[in-house]
Amino acid sequence: MSRELKVGLLALALALSAGCDDGGGSATPAGDAAIGGTGGAGGRAGPAGGRRWRAGGRRGRRGRAVLAAARGRGGTGGAPPVIPESYASLKNNLRFKAADRLKADWSRALGLEPRLLCNELNLFDCIDTIHTVALGGVDAYQAGIYRPFEATTVTAPMIVERVALNACKASVDRDLSQPQQAVFLGELRYDGQGRLVDLAGADVADYIARHYRRILLREPTDAEVGHLRQLYTDVAAQGGDAPAYDWAILMCFSVLTSTESLFY
Amino acid sequence: MIARLPALAPWAPALGMLALLATPAAARPPGPAGLCAAWPEAAACAEQRLSCDACHTTPPARDVFGQSVEAALAPGAPRPLSDEAFAAALPAALAAVADEDADGDGHGNRAELAAGTDPADAGSVPGGQGPTRCARSTNPRWDVCGYDAEYAWRKLNLDVCGQQPDYALLQTFRGLDTAGQDQALSESLVSCLASEFWRGRDGVLWRLAHAKIRPLQAIKAGRGAGPVPLADYDHDYALFAYTQSGERDARDVLLADYHVRVSAGAPTTYTQVDTLAGQQTPAGRRNGMLTTRWFFVINTMFTAVPRTTAAQAYRAYLGLDIAHSEGLVAPDAPLVDYDDKGITAPACAACHETLDPLSYPFSRYWGIAGGLTAAYDPSRMQRFGAEEGARIQEVPEAGHLFGQPVADLNAWARVAADSDAFAQATVRDYWRILVGHDPLPQEEDEFEALWRAFGPEHGYRVERMLQALVRTEAYGVP
Numbered sequence: 177m178s179r180e181l182k183v184g185l186l187a188l189a190l191a192l193s194a195g196c197d198d199g200g201g202s203a204t205p206a207g208d209a210a211i212g213g214t215g216g217a218g219g220r221a222g223p224a225g226g227r228r229w230r231a232g233g234r235r236g237r238r239g240r241a242v243l244a245a246a247r248g249r250g251g252t253g254g255a256p257p258v259i260p261e262s263y264a265s266l267k268n269n270l271r272f273k274a275a276d277r278l279k280a281d282w283s284r285a286l287g288l289e290p291r292l293l294c295n296e297l298n299l300f301d302c303i304d305t306i307h308t309v310a311l312g313g314v315d316a317y318q319a320g321i322y323r324p325f326e327a328t329t330v331t332a333p334m335i336v337e338r339v340a341l342n343a344c345k346a347s348v349d350r351d352l353s354q355p356q357q358a359v360f361l362g363e364l365r366y367d368g369q370g371r372l373v374d375l376a377g378a379d380v381a382d383y384i385a386r387h388y389r390r391i392l393l394r395e396p397t398d399a400e401v402g403h404l405r406q407l408y409t410d411v412a413a414q415g416g417d418a419p420a421y422d423w424a425i426l427m428c429f430s431v432l433t434s435t436e437s438l439f440y
Numbered sequence: 441m442i443a444r445l446p447a448l449a450p451w452a453p454a455l456g457m458l459a460l461l462a463t464p465a466a467a468r469p470p471g472p473a474g475l476c477a478a479w480p481e482a483a484a485c486a487e488q489r490l491s492c493d494a495c496h497t498t499p500p501a502r503d504v505f506g507q508s509v510e511a512a513l514a515p516g517a518p519r520p521l522s523d524e525a526f527a528a529a530l531p532a533a534l535a536a537v538a539d540e541d542a543d544g545d546g547h548g549n550r551a552e553l554a555a556g557t558d559p560a561d562a563g564s565v566p567g568g569q570g571p572t573r574c575a576r577s578t579n580p581r582w583d584v585c586g587y588d589a590e591y592a593w594r595k596l597n598l599d600v601c602g603q604q605p606d607y608a609l610l611q612t613f614r615g616l617d618t619a620g621q622d623q624a625l626s627e628s629l630v631s632c633l634a635s636e637f638w639r640g641r642d643g644v645l646w647r648l649a650h651a652k653i654r655p656l657q658a659i660k661a662g663r664g665a666g667p668v669p670l671a672d673y674d675h676d677y678a679l680f681a682y683t684q685s686g687e688r689d690a691r692d693v694l695l696a697d698y699h700v701r702v703s704a705g706a707p708t709t710y711t712q713v714d715t716l717a718g719q720q721t722p723a724g725r726r727n728g729m730l731t732t733r734w735f736f737v738i739n740t741m742f743t744a745v746p747r748t749t750a751a752q753a754y755r756a757y758l759g760l761d762i763a764h765s766e767g768l769v770a771p772d773a774p775l776v777d778y779d780d781k782g783i784t785a786p787a788c789a790a791c792h793e794t795l796d797p798l799s800y801p802f803s804r805y806w807g808i809a810g811g812l813t814a815a816y817d818p819s820r821m822q823r824f825g826a827e828e829g830a831r832i833q834e835v836p837e838a839g840h841l842f843g844q845p846v847a848d849l850n851a852w853a854r855v856a857a858d859s860d861a862f863a864q865a866t867v868r869d870y871w872r873i874l875v876g877h878d879p880l881p882q883e884e885d886e887f888e889a890l891w892r893a894f895g896p897e898h899g900y901r902v903e904r905m906l907q908a909l910v911r912t913e914a915y916g917v918p
Contacts, residue, residue, distance in 0.1 A: 265584045265918050271876045273598065276644075280602030280637055314650060317657040322650035389607040393594070394581075440598050 270439045272328060274312030277440075278339070279303045282432065285391045286347040287359035294342035302342070307335045336433060344428035348421065360386045360428075370418030375405055383424075387431045404430070470523060470790045471495060472765040474530040475553075479538075483556030483884070487864060491764035494553070503560035505542040505549055512536040523787050557881040564881060582918045589621040590614065592916035596628055599874050600644070600906075602637035629910060633903055639685045640708035641677075648869055649680040652729065652756035654738055661718060663704060670808060671734040675716055678702035679729060682710045690866055690900045691857035694757055696728040718814075721805070725816040727853035729757070731805060733814035740807030744821070744828045745779050745835060749807075750799035758856055759865030767861070768794045771840035779829030800839035801849040860891070863900075867891040870906060875914050883914040 273281060283290040294302035308315060310329045315321045351358035364383045365373040372380060384404050388396040396404075404427050411426065412419040431437060475494060476485035484490035492499050495506030502510055514521060514529035521529065538550040545562040552559040555566035582588055593613060597605050605613070605628075613624055638644045655673045657664065662672030678700040683692040699716040703709040714723065721731045729735060730753055739749035754760045760767025770793035777784050783792040804820050806812045817823075821835045838847050842859065846852040856862055867890050871879060879887035890908060898904035909915060 265582070267584075267917055269876060276637070276647075277598050277602050281598065281604055284603040284606070314647060316647075316650040317655050317660075320654070320656070322654065393604055393607050393610050440595055 272312055272332075272439055274324065275303050275308050276313060278311065278336075278438075282340075282343055285432070286343055286428075287390075288343065288346055288350065292343075292346050294339040294346075302335070302339050307331075307339075310335050336438065337429075340429050340432045341425070344425045344432060347428060348424045352421075359390070360424075362386060364420075366420040370416075370420050371412065372408060372420045372423070375408055380405065380408075384427065387428055391431050392434070392436050470527050471530070473768055473790065474527050475534065478531045478534045479550055479553060482553040484553070487861075489760065489766050491761070491766050493764070503542075505537075505558075505560040508537045508540055508542045508549070509533050523790075555881060556884050566881060584918050587911070587913060587916040588918050589618070589625065589916070591918045592910055593621070593625050593628060595915070596625065596874075596910050597632065600629060600632035600638050601635050625910060626907060629907060630903070633685065633906070636707055639681055640706060641702065643681075643708070644873060645681040645684050646677050648684075648873065649677050652680065653677060653734065654752070655734075656738065659737070671732075671737040671814070672718060673734040673738075674702055675699060675719065676729060676732050676734050678710055679732065681708075682712065683728065684902045685710075687901050687903055690902050691862070692728055694728045694730060694853045694857040694862070697723045697726040720813070720815040722816060725805075725850070727849055730802075730849065730853055731814075731816075736805050736807045736814040740802070740805065742808055744803075744824045744832055745781075745796070745799055746802040746805070746807065747795055747799045749802045749805075751795060753802075753856075754798060757865060758859065758861040759868060760861060762791055762795050765791065767842075769840075769843040770794055771797050771843045771845070773797065773840065776831065776834075777829075778831045778835045781829075797840035798852075800836050801846055801852040803835050804837050805849070858895075863891045863894040866902070867894055867905060867909075870902065870909060871914075874906070874909055879914070883912075886912045886914050 279290050282293055296302055296306050300306050303311060309321055310331045312324045314324055351361040360383060362382050363379045365379050367373055381401055384401050385396055388394055407427060408423040411423045416422050472490045476482060476490055482490060495502055495509055497503050512533040539548045541547060542549055542559050543562040545565050547565050549559040557566050558564040582591060594604055613621060616624060632638060636643060653673050653676045658666040659668045659670040660666045660673060661669035662674055679696060680693060682700040683690055698712050698714060699719055701711045701713050718733050739752050740746040751762050754762060754767060768791060775784055775789055775793050775796060782788060804816055804818055806815050806817060806820060821833050824832045841852050841855050844855055846855055871887060894900060894905050
């Protein structure tokens with residue numbers, strides 16, 4: 177991968193990541209400590225609630241607009257985060273996970289079978305069949321491409337987004353339709369209108385933290401939790417039918433497409 | 441035409457098109473050989489890997505070092521220079537630019553080549569690249585100044601297992617002392633090397649084998665056969681994966697007198713067998729990947745003197761690409777043009793002095809030849825007529841590898857498997873997978889230590905070599 181393209185892909189992933197640790201986002205709401213008090217009507221919805229959660233339309237397009245808006249309000253105004261010099265690696269050997277590792281690692285992180293991550297037309301595996309080469313894989317048997325391209329293809333960022341969005345939707349749908357097998361849902365509370373009961377609640381923080389632990393293998397910082405709470409506010413402001421559902425997908429998406437997730 | 445050749449199938453004429461795809465090694469001017477003669481201490485010369493890249497970007501375009509040499513090369517003489525004039529003028533030109541600094545990085549051209557760095561790249565300098573100071577980070581996530589066991593462990597899981605460990609396991613790892621973490625590193629590697637991601641069908645080992653096997657589904661036989669089923673390359677993938685796993689001697693990739701059967705579904709299993717359908721070479725003439733049916737079908741095809749076959753073996757298993765003027769070692773024997781291809785012309789001989797003697801031991805194995813396909817036949821050359829070359833029947837079975845005489849392909853394979861080039865090429869393959877790039881100048885010491893230990897210390901076992909590789913600074917320092 178050429179340095180220029182690696183940096184380009186890295187910058188895109190950074191830009192997509194609403195949860196960047198730049199210290200300039202909104203602070204963790206003070207209400208965090210008071211969360212446990214809410215309950216009752218806001219308790220976890222059953223299957224009906226799940227269907228209600230999924231009632232929103234044109235979520236993907238709206239979600240991207242919200243992500244863009246959230247970036248615009250970021251403390252750094254879209255500029256890349258400043259990394260203290262003492263943090264720099266002399267090796268600078270950051271590597272894109274590429275097709276096979278992305279598939280295996282996202283499958284593990286989301287608790288989904290690899291075949292469920294993304295399928296074009298519900299028929300063809302996005303990573304193994306359709307976009308393999310663009311994601312840094314090979315097509316030895318048919319096309320004679322024995323080694324991955326050294327440079328990331330121009331479409332790779334779009335494909336990463338596409339796969340991540342599909343995978344996150346599949347993950348959220350699985351959690352809702354099969355609560356007994358839910359990976360992330362925990363005690364997250366949402367109401368009959370598809371809204372989170374208490375954005376400042378511990379259940380929301382826990383829901384975010386579960387994603388960080390499974391995808392990035394660490395706890396989120398307060399700033400990151402704050403960013404992702406703000407993301408919900410922005411999503412809800414769009415007026416969809418199921419803001420909690422939309423937010424859950426986009427929150428997962430933002431963590432899954434972060435630099436930290438895509439590179440190693 | 442081939443005399444007394446068994447009748448070919450009706451689709452044989454179509455296969456003639458495939459023969460056109462065979463890429464004979466093209467002759468190159470004697471630049472690399474001349475440079476190595478003048479500056480034998482150049483690191484790439486010692487490894488027989490100096491190529492056109494020393495002076496050229498994409499030949500004939502030159503990089504800045506090549507431009508310096510060009511300017512000092514027989515100034516005033518009309519261009520283009522003949523190969524003879526080029527070779528005669530090269531020593532003086534190199535002497536003129538030896539102490540110059542083509543890329544302006546503060547290091548002379550000759551010193552850079554001796555150190556294994558690129559005299560045309562200011563970012564490639566002896567002793568390392570970029571900043572040399574190391575400030576210990578206050579970021580608790582990484583130790584960018586030393587071997588970071590957690591970083592190496594997480595990376596190892598991704599590289600070899602395809603996925604990171606889970607959060608709880610990471611917490612456990614963090615709780616271990618240094619010895620415990622080292623033990624965990626070893627155990628994770630052992631576990632991951634048994635994973636489907638690493639050794640299974642289309643896993644890392646299969647992907648590593650792609651460029652060596654060069655599959656083509658259109659002529660595949662067996663599972664998932666193509667429209668013209670000539671050979672089953674699954675046999676080759678299975679043999680390769682088998683030799684690279686299970687604590688087996690990796691030299692079996694060139695020496696195995698057995699075949700390997702692969703299961704159809706997951707989990708992938710490999711079974712050593714004495715015979716496989718379609719594999720005709722008798723056990724005494726088998727040499728691992730060099731004598732499979734697929735190898736001869738895709739490389740030898742219909743050619744009498746199997747130069748492409750030898751060149752692919754040299755490239756795939758010894759890391760030496762004659763098309764890039766690598767590994768040119770002319771034996772102390774006259775070059776004979778058995779098939780009237782004009783190879784003794786000086787411009788051609790530069791490569792063919794190495795390539796042709798390299799090819800002769802492969803000449804007794806048929807390529808695509810109906811019922812004889814991939815069979816060993818001591819009389820093969822006698823079956824070709826004079827239209828293949830006036831002296832075609834005189835092609836010997838004996839040849840040369842690294843300038844050393846070899847009686848036949850068995851001897852060729854033995855010399856190859858025991859060579860430094862094989863150790864370098866094998867270790868380099870895995871270095872690329874785990875580290876992500878060819879060894880950088882500042883990583884050369886670790887790389888050399890690794891390949892030199894591959895035989896004596898690691899017994900040619902890939903698993904043991906990888907245990908050492910994941911403990912290198914190149915792998916474990918973020």
